[in-house]
Amino acid sequence: MKSEFTPPIxxxxxxxxxxxxxxxNDIDTDRIIPARYLKCVNFDSLGESVFADDRKNLKGRHPxxxxxxxxxxxxxxxxxxGCGSSREHAPQALLRWGIKAIIGESFADIFYSNCIAIxxxxxxxxxxxxxxxxxxxxDKFLFFEIDLKKSLAKSKNLNFNLDIKESSRKMFISGEWxxxxxxxxxxxxxxxxxxxxxxxxxxxxxx
Amino acid sequence: xxxxxxFDKVWDLHKVSSLPGGSDQIFIGLHLxxxxxSPQAFGALKDKxxxxxxxxxxxxxxxHIVPTDNQSRPFKDSLAEKMIETLEKNCLKxxxxxxxxxxxxxxxxxVVAPELGLTxxxxxxxxxxxxxxxxxxxxxxxxxxxxxxxxxxxxxxTIAMNKLKVRQIWCDNKLSSGVYAKDLVLHIINKLxxxxxxxxxxxxxxxxxNALSMEERMTICNxxxxxxxxxxxxNPDEKTFSYIKNKLCAPKNDHWENALTWWKxxxxxxxxxxxxxxxxxxxxxxxxxxxxxxxxxxxxINQQIPLLDELSPNDKLVAEEAFxxxxxxxxxxxxxxxxxxxxxxxxxxxxxxxxxxxxxxxKDKKVSKNVKAFVVPGSERVAIAAKKxxxxxxxxxxxxxxxxxxxxxxxxxxxxxLIGNQVSASSSNRNFKGRQGSPNGRTLLMSPAMVAAAAINxxxxxxxxxIN
Numbered sequence: 001m002k003s004e005f006t007p008p009i010x011x012x013x014x015x016x017x018x019x020x021x022x023x024x025n026d027i028d029t030d031r032i033i034p035a036r037y038l039k040c041v042n043f044d045s046l047g048e049s050v051f052a053d054d055r056k057n058l059k060g061r062h063p064x065x066x067x068x069x070x071x072x073x074x075x076x077x078x079x080x081x082g083c084g085s086s087r088e089h090a091p092q093a094l095l096r097w098g099i100k101a102i103i104g105e106s107f108a109d110i111f112y113s114n115c116i117a118i119x120x121x122x123x124x125x126x127x128x129x130x131x132x133x134x135x136x137x138x139d140k141f142l143f144f145e146i147d148l149k150k151s152l153a154k155s156k157n158l159n160f161n162l163d164i165k166e167s168s169r170k171m172f173i174s175g176e177w178x179x180x181x182x183x184x185x186x187x188x189x190x191x192x193x194x195x196x197x198x199x200x201x202x203x204x205x206x207x
Numbered sequence: 208x209x210x211x212x213x214f215d216k217v218w219d220l221h222k223v224s225s226l227p228g229g230s231d232q233i234f235i236g237l238h239l240x241x242x243x244x245s246p247q248a249f250g251a252l253k254d255k256x257x258x259x260x261x262x263x264x265x266x267x268x269x270x271h272i273v274p275t276d277n278q279s280r281p282f283k284d285s286l287a288e289k290m291i292e293t294l295e296k297n298c299l300k301x302x303x304x305x306x307x308x309x310x311x312x313x314x315x316x317x318v319v320a321p322e323l324g325l326t327x328x329x330x331x332x333x334x335x336x337x338x339x340x341x342x343x344x345x346x347x348x349x350x351x352x353x354x355x356x357x358x359x360x361x362x363x364x365t366i367a368m369n370k371l372k373v374r375q376i377w378c379d380n381k382l383s384s385g386v387y388a389k390d391l392v393l394h395i396i397n398k399l400x401x402x403x404x405x406x407x408x409x410x411x412x413x414x415x416x417n418a419l420s421m422e423e424r425m426t427i428c429n430x431x432x433x434x435x436x437x438x439x440x441x442n443p444d445e446k447t448f449s450y451i452k453n454k455l456c457a458p459k460n461d462h463w464e465n466a467l468t469w470w471k472x473x474x475x476x477x478x479x480x481x482x483x484x485x486x487x488x489x490x491x492x493x494x495x496x497x498x499x500x501x502x503x504x505x506x507x508i509n510q511q512i513p514l515l516d517e518l519s520p521n522d523k524l525v526a527e528e529a530f531x532x533x534x535x536x537x538x539x540x541x542x543x544x545x546x547x548x549x550x551x552x553x554x555x556x557x558x559x560x561x562x563x564x565x566x567x568x569x570k571d572k573k574v575s576k577n578v579k580a581f582v583v584p585g586s587e588r589v590a591i592a593a594k595k596x597x598x599x600x601x602x603x604x605x606x607x608x609x610x611x612x613x614x615x616x617x618x619x620x621x622x623x624x625l626i627g628n629q630v631s632a633s634s635s636n637r638n639f640k641g642r643q644g645s646p647n648g649r650t651l652l653m654s655p656a657m658v659a660a661a662a663i664n665x666x667x668x669x670x671x672x673x674i675n
Binding site for chain 1: 224232250257272286287327335336337339353356362363367402405406433456458463521524525528618637640644647
């Protein structure tokens with residue numbers, strides 16, 4: 001885990017780093033960060049608790065505890081990663097551990113949006129290619145240079161064309177992935193929508 | 208691409224703009240918040256020097272961290288106390304309506320909003336909780352969001368989102384006696400898989416769905432997310448309207464007539480187009496129980512835990528992991544597996560009708576002496592109604608502990624949790640590894656009636672032997 005944490009900000013066009021592979025389908029957000037660590041009013045201390053129960057059960061053999069994975073920043077996962085609870089604490093914990101990008105077969109919807117919202121690009125690749133990376137990773141260190149402009153991951157011996165939702169890719173390379181200000185640019189449209197919605201008129205007793 | 212479904216109509220109605228990059232800016236009609244996923248969002252507002260744009264469109268309650276034994280303040284758990292205090296301060300500061308403990312209206316956010324009449328057809332509803340899909344039972348488009356999106360809704364009452372595809376799940380015939388909405392939705396998730404719904408909204412339809420009560424429909428939509436679908440909904444009908452009528456926050460007088468006129472126009476057209484349609488025969492479903500570590504790993508009560516060879520290559524990896532974690536064997540019967548803890552509650556099955564069904568099974572029976580059993584009403588209103596009907600006494604007489612409302616052992620953020628590798632029969636929604644508070648705890652999901660049967664026998668049992 002990084003001792004000093006600075007959140008990603010602005011344009012994200014290149015991510016260079018060591019891969020860490022985590023094998024398994026349907027890895028849910030309860031596993032990424034068990035509920036008892038959600039008792040907090042900020043995200044600051046989540047990094048050390050990432051995969052807390054799985055790591056405890058594996059007694060040092062969990063990928064997030066292996067020395068070879070120290071300072072890794074590109075997480076390689078299988079299918080439906082991040083399913084279950086909507087807790088943003090899950091990607092926040094990964095981010096604070098040092099993860100800067102995730103490559104997987106597929107991601108759960110809410111987890112994916114949470115990652116994008118906090119500046120972790122999530123890329124997809126076919127199952128066979130993910131397995132190839134994970135297998136390669138078994139033997140030696142694997143470093144990737146990810147280029148978001150080209151949606152390409154390059155290493156010494158392996159090159160992959162990554163898939164990412166075009167809306168997410170554009171947001172990262174333009175630096176406009178922090179949504180709040182983009183949304184507030186349409187303030188007039190929001191006011192208009194509010195006044196036009198039928199149910200606003202007949203819900204006068206809401207407050 | 209879907210066309211003229213209820214989802215399309217509600218989405219289009221709430222679309223504020225097309226954003227650069229291809230996602231849509233969607234207005235959120237009702238925003239629900241709670242103590243776990245909102246504090247960082249309020250913190251971000253402060254950092255950015257922003258205010259809450261439409262405080263009247265956000266409603267708060269406290270549910271995840273509340274103790275269910277002693278709710279006097281300050282809470283024994285100082286972290287839980289800090290979380291509720293933070294929510295209290297944020298609601299006060301931003302003039303957000305907050306249903307606190309003791310208000311008579313506190314409870315699990317997805318139980319509270321419908322019973323107060325806040326949840327209505329045609330709305331978009333968002334909450335920093337994945338089970339927000341529950342509210343789709345009323346013909347609203349409702350989905351879970353993360354904390355950054357909670358911040359966006361507070362600041363702008365909108366979020367950026369890619370439009371979902373729509374899959375209709377048509378349920379033919381009707382459920383047989385002793386088979387409930389929980390069994391139906393577990394069956395659907397098993398058939399389609401836990402990730403089939405990624406990128407989709409699920410429209411539940413057909414005779415078996417029409418026959419369900421509003422509370423049963425909430426159980427179905429609640430678990431859409433367990434099938435990967437962020438949003439699940441049911442077209443509103445007379446049952447929907449009569450459920451809402453006269454609720455605390457429901458439209459009244461002339462407004463009621465106007466609401467009704469509009470709500471009646473809200474449904475998928477007969478010739479609407481879906482991205483996908485799936486058919487399910489509800490009559491063939493048995494009481495259903497999970498045996499593994501995902502809500503998709505379930506079987507009928509009279510079936511055996513599958514052999515690896517019976518599973519698709521994609522399902523094998525997680526099945527092997529489940530066998531190891533649960534210490535169950537392939538081919539083993541689910542029936543008669545010993546149960547140590549029984550939990551009735553949660554946003555899936557903690558409503559008054561759930562308590563009535565379980566109490567009916569438990570009346571004049573005793574909980575097995577090997578079982579710790581407790582019932583946690585979904586809200587203060589559910590608790591009051593149950594007491595009025597004497598259900599609390601039936602539970603207590605049988606040996607169940609009667610607790611105060613909250614999320615409790617569904618996710619074990621309070622002191623209600625499994626110990627070691629205990630096996631629980633639970634009416635909640637997730638059987639993930641460690642979900643109920645012990646890193647080795649084992650959860651078997653089932654209907655509240657089946658939990659009651661398991662409590663009496665001390666093992667997984669067929670509730671139909673009790674009620675028929």
